[in-house]
Amino acid sequence: MTSTVLARKYRPHGFEAMVGQEHVVQALRNALMQGRLHHAYLFTGTRGVGKTTVSRILAKALNCVGPQGDGGITAEPCGVCQACRDIDAGRFVDYVELDAASNRGVEEISQLLEQAVYKPVAGRFKVYMIDEVHMLSTTAFNAMLKTLEEPPDYLKFVLATTDPQKVPVTVLSRCLQFNLRPMPPDTVQAHLARVLDAEQIPYDGASLRLLGRAARGSMRDALSLTDQAIAFGCGRLDEPVVRQMIGAVDRQHITELLDAVAQADGAAVVRGVAGLRRAGISASGTLEELATALQTMAVWQLAPGAADGDQPDEAAWRDLAARFAPDETQLFYSLCLQARAELALAPDEYGALQMTLLRVLAFRPGGLPAQPGGGDPPPKAPGSGARRIAPEPAAPSADSQPVATLRATPRPEASPPPWVDAGPMSEPEPVSEPVREPLAAPHLASQTAHPTVATAAAVVAHPAPSSPLGDAWAALVRDMVQAGLIGALVRETAMQSHCTAHEVQAGVSHWQLCVARESLCTDAHRERLEHAMTQALGQPVRLSLVKGEASDTPALREQAERARRQAAAEQLIQEDVTVRKLLSTYPGARIVPDSIRPL
The missing domain is CATH 1.20.272.10 (Zinc Finger, Delta Prime; domain 3)
Structure with a gap:
């Protein structure tokens, strides 16, 4: 005793039974109801999404005569007339399916086209369906071009392919093209549930979810896997059995690996991979x-x-x-x-x-990961590349050290020339809150031979924000960035923060930062930044982040410094003797706006 496989037994016989291809069904339905029929259709898509099925339904819609034998072209084939039943059975004389993978030569195509001159024998239209049309040879494509462009009124071409890139553009331009999309897992899962309910086969939702994902968008593959799962599970679908059949990884293994990564437990990671190897x-x-x-x-x-x-x-x-x-x-x-x-x-x-x-x-962002068991990470050895900042000594006569005694990292006395970059810190993205406007550069296109120094004056009129706490915080952030202690969003948090308070109590350095962006003011960023500051300062740090307006941040300081260097570079060019001589010699000469950049 044999049974029909699910993929054939539940193949759609009408547009209403098509699953996951509503965009194609709607276009074909409207074309059939309005009588706007194209002479050639091209259906593309991966395997098992319904290309051949749509072709057969379209052929039935064109040749259906209804249960009484007096019907016309319809968007809903009756499925009971002789033409519909013959097309479903594959014996309709006016519907020809050609497999281009095994009939790819010019002889087979020429023989097919020779029959095109004869009118339909039993139906209203002749329908030539060429599957995997991209497999045809170049001469075969050339042989069908003329007939494909101007076929008789009674002839319709339906082409199907899984690789439309290999179809010549001369063929594509003659066809109405529809792309059948891969089906999402939830759509496949819902259809499998309907099929199994009709078959009266018990199942659970987790097993259907596994089959829907394993099908990778192909309904035929999903139904074939379901057939295999029914046989493997002796007439029922259970998640452990289906998971074993398709070789899917148990989610418990995944959660264990992710848990080991979250704890930064390298030994647990190695043991987990070894367990996967033993389990195959x-x-x-x-x-x-x-x-x-x-x-x-x-x-x-x-x-x-x-x-x-x-x-x-x-x-x-x-x-x-x-x-x-x-x-x-x-x-x-x-x-x-x-x-x-x-x-x-x-x-x-x-x-x-x-x-x-x-x-x-x-490569975890924000410095070293936490060690297993919640302990502090081991300190870096001297010379390991992380440059420490000297800790601030506590006041000898008080538990707390006032803000005025905070010492910033010494800066070099001689400032670099304006065309030399100040440091390796990259430019941060501007925050969404109101910040100081970039210093406007002069409109160089309208400068005469004696340019002014308006930009330099604008820089002096809008100096960079400055405060003792801001100086110390900017220096600390610069040193942490140079030492590689902070990165990604943790670095952005530090750059966009304004230091509002600092004191040392009982050997612990307490810092309070004001952050304007709420997305940066999180516990995760605070913990990583606190850990980096502890490494940089060489003493315990307790950090608190509060949301509010940040007016003296390292990012704003860098922005002001870039504007100062830009203005100085522009002034240097404008006062250059050679440049002024060229501008006076050639009346039409000008300095291109925004072309001056400090090196």
Whole structure:
């Protein structure tokens, strides 16, 4: 006894049964109802999305005569007339399906086109369906061009391909093209549930979710996997059985690996990868599941209202999302995607997976990761590259040191010339709050031979913000950046902060910073910045972040310094003897605006 496979048994026989291709169905329905029929259609898309199915439904719509035999072209084929039944059975004489993969020569196409001169025998239209049309040879394409452009009124071409890039543009321009999209997992899951309910086969939602993801957008693949799962599970679908069949990675392994990364426990990471090797779980599948988990965590971090609350591991992902900073999640996601492409280059795929997770630990933003067990990280050895700032001595007669005794890092007495860059700190993005306007440069295009120094005056009129606390904080931030102690969003937090208070009590340096951007005023950024300051100062630091207007930040100081150097460079050019001589010699000469840049 044999049974029809699900992919054939539940193939749609009408437009209303098509799943996931509403944009194609709507266009074809409207064209059929309005009688605006094209002579050639091209359906593109990956395997198993319905290209051949749409072609057969279109052929039935063109040739259907209705149950009474007096119908015309319709958008809803009856499915009971002789033409509809013959097309479904594959024996309709006026509907020809040609597989271009095995009939790609000019002889087969010429033989097909020779029959085009004869009118339909049993139907209203002749429909030629050429599957995998991109496999045709160049001479075969050339042989069909003329007929494809001006076919008889009773002839319709339907072409299907999974690779439209290989179809000549001369063919594409003669066809009405429809792209059938890969189906999202939730659409596949809903259709599988309807099929299994009709088959009266028990299942659980988690098993359908696995099958929907494993199908990768192909409904035919999903139904074939469902057939296999029914046989593998002896007539029922359970998540452990389906997971074992398709080789999917158990989410418990993923949560354990992410938990080890969150704790910066390298030994646990190595043990987890060794466990995956012993269980025979694919390294590529593990990286794919890791990327999926990180994507879910990123949604919980940045758009919690859009998170899918129906996932079985919702609580685990939400808990892990709270233990990672958003920038860390984005970095880990990129590393996992990159590692999947590098698996083929590695001598051992499990070794590549282990190196990827260790790389995640090595490149965590914001300095060194926390050590397992919550202890402080080991101090860096002298000469390791992290330049420390000398700690401030406590007052001998009081527990607290006043703000006035704060000492900033000494600066060199001779300032560099205006065309020399002041330091390695990159330019931060401007904050959204009102900040001081950049100093306007003079309109050089209208300068005469004796330019003014308006820009320099503007710089003097708008000096950079300055205060003892601001000087000390700017110096500390510069040293932390140069030592590589802060990066990414932690560095941005430091650059956009205004130091409002500082004191030393019982050997602990207390700092209070005012941050204008609420997105930077988070506990995660505070902890990482506090850790970096502890390393830089060589003494315990307690840091507090408050939201408010920041008027004296390292970012504003850098902005004012850049404007000062720009103005000095412009003044230097304008006062140059050679430049002034050229401007006076050539009346039409001018200095191009914004072309002067300090080196």
